[in-house]
Structures are given as C-alpha cells and as structure tokens.
Amino acid sequence: MSADLAVQKALRARLVGNSAVTALVPAMSILDRNARPAPDPSIVIGEGQTLPAAGIARDVQRVVLDMHCWRKEPSTAGTKAIAGAVRAALHANRLASDGKFHFGDCRISAMRYLRDPDGETSHAVVTVEVLVAEAS
Numbered sequence: 001m002s003a004d005l006a007v008q009k010a011l012r013a014r015l016v017g018n019s020a021v022t023a024l025v026p027a028m029s030i031l032d033r034n035a036r037p038a039p040d041p042s043i044v045i046g047e048g049q050t051l052p053a054a055g056i057a058r059d060v061q062r063v064v065l066d067m068h069c070w071r072k073e074p075s076t077a078g079t080k081a082i083a084g085a086v087r088a089a090l091h092a093n094r095l096a097s098d099g100k101f102h103f104g105d106c107r108i109s110a111m112r113y114l115r116d117p118d119g120e121t122s123h124a125v126v127t128v129e130v131l132v133a134e135a136s
Contacts, residue, residue, distance in 0.1 A: 003101055003132040004050050007063040008032065010095040010103060011128065012045060018089040024082050025069075040121075041071040041082060059134040064109070069124040076113040079124035083111050086126050095130065104131035 016027040021043075029042040048065035052058075067086060071078040087108050095103040110127040 002050075003061055003134075004048050004063045004065070006098050006101045007095070007103065007130045007132060008045050008048070008065060010098065011065065011067070011090070014089055014095060015043060015086065018085070021085045021089050024085055039070070041069070041078065043082065043086065044068040044070065053131060061132050063130045063132050065128050067126045067128060069126065070121060072121050074120065076115065076122045076124070079122045080113060083113075083124040083126050087111070090128065097135070100135055102133045102135055104133065106130045
C-alpha cells in the first residue's frame with residue numbers, strides 16, 4: 001500500500017470514529033468518490049500529492065490531501081462547522097499507525113470556504129498534511 005492511501009484510510013477512520021464529526025455528517029457520507037452531486041451533507045476525500053520530506057531520508061514523505069465538505073445551504077455556516085469538527089478531530093492525537101507506516105505531524109494547512117455556482121450548495125476544502133515514515 002502507498003503512503004497516501006494509508007493516510008487516506010487513517011483520516012477516514014479518525015473522522016468516522018469521532019462523534020462530533022458524525023453528528024454533522026453520517027459516517028456513510030465520509031467517502032472517496034468522484035461524482036456530483038455529493039451526498040448532503042458529506043466529506044469527500046479528494047485530491048492529494050506526496051512530496052519528499054525535508055532532509056535526505058528517503059523513507060519519510062509528506063502526504064497532502066484535500067477533503068471537500070459539502071452541504072446544501074445558502075450560507076457557509078454548515079460547511080464551516082463541518083470543517084471545524086474535522087480540524088478538532090485531527091488535532092486530538094496522532095493518527096493510528098497501520099504497521100507499515102508511522103504518521104507524525106498531522107496538520108491542517110488550509111481551510112477554504114466556497115459557494116457552489118448552483119446557488120444552493122456550500123463547499124469547504126480542508127487541506128491536511130501528514131508526515132509519514134515507513135516502518136522498519
């Protein structure tokens with residue numbers, strides 16, 4: 001398994017296991033899919049990239065993933081609440097290791113709030129960065 005897929009699984013596990021997040025978004029609506037419209041409400045684990053970490057160690061990388069929070073509403077209040085719950089859930093403690101990778105620094109590097117052109121949907125993009133080391 002790749003580091004980015006391991007991070008995606010760990011992030012989803014953290015979110016579906018957090019009652020503050022699932023009070024706003026049902027666990028079955030926290031997913032990885034490419035379809036519109038997104039379920040209402042939902043968190044869609046989206047685009048990502050894997051970058052080398054600082055230093056010369058080849059077994060450490062930084063995984064960057066966007067999570068898209070969707071809610072049918074004219075304002076951005078609901079998606080801001082979902083994004084805030086995601087932030088709190090991820091800052092609670094380290095992501096659980098899967099045995100193949102150890103997850104270090106997990107931080108939210110950006111949160112953006114958008115109104116969808118349909119005029120009925122709000123959207124937040126939460127960018128998460130995780131430092132990942134291969135287990136020896």
